[in-house]
Amino acid sequence: MHHLECLACQFGVPQGSVLGPLLFTLYKSFVANVIESFGVRHMQYADDTTLYVALEDANTIPVLSDCFRAVHHWLDLNGFSLNADKTEAIVIGTSSRQAAESPSLLLT
Numbered sequence: 001m002h003h004l005e006c007l008a009c010q011f012g013v014p015q016g017s018v019l020g021p022l023l024f025t026l027y028k029s030f031v032a033n034v035i036e037s038f039g040v041r042h043m044q045y046a047d048d049t050t051l052y053v054a055l056e057d058a059n060t061i062p063v064l065s066d067c068f069r070a071v072h073h074w075l076d077l078n079g080f081s082l083n084a085d086k087t088e089a090i091v092i093g094t095s096s097r098q099a100a101e102s103p104s105l106l107l108t
Contacts, residue, residue, distance in 0.1 A: 027078070034074045038067035055097070 028047070035042045035051060040063065043050045049071070053064050072082050091097070 028080070030078075031071060031074055034070050035067060038063055038070065040064060040067045055091070055093070 024047075029044070031049065032042065032044065035049075040051050040053055042052070051064065051067060051071075053060055055061070075082050
């Protein structure tokens with residue numbers, strides 16, 4: 001017979017619990033409100049969030065940059081960390097459009 005020791009969980013839920021993924025998803029889903037307040041479209045799956053916009057006018061990049069900073073701030077305030085090594089900005093389009101937009105995509 002195996003001896004199981006009970007430990008009090010003071011924060012969050014124990015790793016491997018059934019509620020863990022559900023509670024994480026509910027907690028993290030509030031970042032969608034931050035993103036939507038900027039009018040930026042997004043997708044979330046588990047711990048990944050993707051922001052995407054069409055580069056239609058000169059205001060698009062500043063709005064995306066402001067949204068990114070607000071998301072980063074929200075994550076910091078709520079105990080999440082942003083992995084800079086997995087954070088990217090990708091411009092898809094003609095080479096002339098990429099050359100015109102890429103320098104302005106500094107999302108720091």
